[in-house]
Amino acid sequence: MQRKTKMEDTRERVMHIAMFPWLAMGHLLPFLRLSKLLAQKGHKIFFISTPRNINRLPKLPSNLSASITFISFPLPPISGLPSTSESSMDVPYNKQQSLKAAFDLLQQPLTEFLKCSSPDWIIYDYASHWLPPIAAELGISKAFFSLFNAATLCFMGPPSSLIEDFRTTPDDFTVVPPWVPFQSNIMFRYHEVTRYVEKTDEDVTGVSDSVRFGYTIRESDAVFVRSCPEFEPEWFNLLRDLYRKPVFPTGFLPPVIEDDDDTTWVCIKEWLDKQRVNSVVYVSLGTEASLRKEELVELALGLEKSQVPFFWVLKNEPSRPEPQIPDGFEERVQGRGMVHVGWVPQVKILSHESVGGFLTHCGWNSVVEGLGFGRVPIFLPVLNEQGLNTRLLQGKGLGFEVPRNEREGSFDSDSVANSVRLVMMDDEGESIRGKAKLMKSLFGNRDENIHHVGQLVDWIQNTSPK
Secondary structure, eight states, X not given: OOOOOHHHHHHHSOOEEEEEOOSSHXXXXXXXXXXXXXXXXXXXXXXXXXXXXXXXXXXXXXXXXXXXXXXXXXXXXXXXXXXXXXXXXXXXXXXXXXXXXXXXXXXXXXXXXXXXXXXXXXXXXXXXXXXXXXXXXXXXXXXXXXXXXXXXXXXXXXXXXXXXXXXXXXXXGSSOOTTOOSOOOOOOOHHHHHHHHHHHHTOTTSOOHHHHHHHHHHTOSEEEXXXXXXXXXXXXXXXXXXHOSOEEEOOOOOOOOOOOOOHHHHHHHHXXXXXXXXXXXXXXXXXXXXXXXXXXXXXXXXXXXXXXXXXXXXXXXXXXXXXXXXXXXXXXXXXXXXXEESOOOHHHHHHSTXXXXXXXXXXXXXXXXXXXXXXXXXXXXXXXXXXXXXXXXXXXXXXXXXXXXXXXOXXXXXXXXXXXXXXXXXXXXXXXXXXXXXXXXXXXXXXXXHHHHHHHHHHHHHHOOO
């Protein structure tokens, strides 16, 4: 009987992997998608979060329910944070640091769980800067899973610059950093970072996001990136130089369309079915971004002026019980435009054949979902890394950014209307539409994305010390 080689034996061993995402749906869902792919390869997953967040996740398919175990830790109470607030979508943007302070208090229950379960690896998010030393002490291998693309990570810089937190004013973020050795347009506009800097001035945890990123990257054994070198080769090469450690693409982790036909989708689909193919622009600015009242008015009037069919999603905001859109707006656009307040099945909407464009805040999750179906993006970045994503995509001819005042970020209804018409209808936008449709084969190609995860799994199996 032929004996197995050491490598063959390692590859067949079932690994136990803990997943610990940040408390935001745009982070929880990609972590769950990666968890499913790891489970499909035969590994056991502990998916760790809080009760409400776990309940918000889609149900596991029956073939994976035995391989993925949800571990629920109640979010510790903290002054000023409502007891029902367990996700970034539950709190205003200026209260995000309070949510991080509560998140940091999960350190004790997580440590106790890791001691008892002793997984081979823990894959964590940017916010848990305190986790790597704990994992190292317990002999657990550790990886930082970035839900930001390689270009954004390169702009942020090497761990040392993040930990030193040397960029302190908005103007510091509006130039290409010195460690980028090639020509680049990846930088913020002034208005895109002012809210970020204002937020960190009120940092109740004493630890800025920059420092969190710095430690989670520096203390990791490897970094996994939700992107691929086929899309941004120069940025992956630079990232490996900056980090001096293994950097692996996970691919884009395109979402799978869930089969359940909830009542919300039934109503939306009925409206979309009445529209022409590729005629509708889907408008959604994510779960965290909030436009000012005057910006909402200009966006509404711009959609009205465009004469393009649209489906506009507005999020529920306790501070704004009534949507701040112009009086009579819905009546004037009736039949051509639809406004929905609250949650929608975004992936199903983007997959519908009547949707051709996507007016988006350009969060990476939404970018992946939109380009995965070949939808043409219209960019209206608001905060976080959204401006960097916008520069990256527009630099590749993928989409069009609504013109704005660079200092204040203001825009008017004409700039919205003209942008929507250009992308959806005008001859000038033909090349943009063509390039976006080509991206479907890259962003939405599940086989290619699974290939990246397969290479990642081979590496972690062969480097795991257990």
